[in-house]
Amino acid sequence: MESNLENNNIEKECQELNKLTNEIKKVIIGQDYLIERLIISLLCNQHVLIEGVPGLAKTLTVTTLSSAIDTSFKRIQFTPDLLPADLLGTLIYNPKSGEFTTKKGPLFTNMVLADEINRAPAKVQSALLEAMQERQITIGEETHKLDDPFMVLATQNPVEQEGTYPLPEAQVDRFMMKIIIDYPKRDEELRILREQASIKKENAVQAVMTPDDIKKLRTLVDIVFLDEKIEEYIVDLVFATRDPESYGLNISDLIQYGASPRATIYLTMASKAHAFINGRSYVTPHDVKSIAYDVLRHRIIVSYEAEAEEKKSEDILKMILDTVKVP
Secondary structure (H helix, E strand, O other), X not given: OOOOOOHHHHHHHHHHHHHHHHHHHOOOOOOHHHHHHHHHHHXXXXXXXXXXXXXXXXXXXXXXXXXXXXXXXXXXXXXXXXXXXXXXXXXXXXXXXXXXXXXXOOOOOOEEEEEOHHHOOHHHHHHHHHHHHHOEXXXXXXXEEOOOOOEEEEEEOOOOOOOOOOOOHHHHHOXXXXXXXXXXXXXXXXXXXXXXXXXXXXXXXOOOOOHHHHHHHHHHHHOOEOOHXXXXXXXXXXXXXXXXXXXXXXXXXXXXXXXXXXXXXXXXXXXXXXXXXXXXXXXXXHHHHHHHHHHHOOOOEEOHHHHHOOOXXXXXXXXXXXXXXXX
């Protein structure tokens, strides 16, 4: 198969990435899937939404990742009384000089942890939109560019929990992936007990990569080879969420809205990054399938009929992935 990258080069760079993964695993036990997905998003320069019940090390994983790549990091606790200015910053008037000065908010950093993002109302969540898409923030009449890398890692509790607000569709669509995490396995929980059930814990993480290293890896991910048949497969998967009947799927009544063009872009980027971290210079259908749930699950809005039948977007995705012809 044609390739734009030397395999030796891929293997060398993957070893560098393994250092990052191993450093994170010194602190985080039993969340290998989450760690891999966060690194894929980092390589794609995109944002991640993480869902899971409290206590699954969501926050700790994000702070550990930030420490391991030597970036600036800020955590914002989302609450019902939060205001947009609490995220973006504001203009402060100086009565002596008669001028306004800009006080920048916590979004001016490399990595932002939006903790329990769905505990704040829509007007606060929407304050993130410009930062996530355009990588800039407008305060008053001035527009400020954000640092590179800039990554929003948001955690949310399951929507059924008390005191949560559903995220606006425009907000959800800006997250490249929505990752669902579950409880650790029994042997992993035993390791957690042995290593972390201590009042005095030492969880120091060394910085093993820099932002420049990440930027260099991104250029390599970008030139991972994508065959034309794989391109068509990705487009078919996205189109099957909008017009399932064209693909022999009788599930139109279960889907209110299908995936947007962003899904096509993000599925392509994530598939390349998945191939890259697995030591390959080309994308296979397995890469696309492996990442499809995380990229598409939050982009399929199910209908009332689907809710009545207790069908989730994952169930619809499974039917699509099982039906659409694999190249």
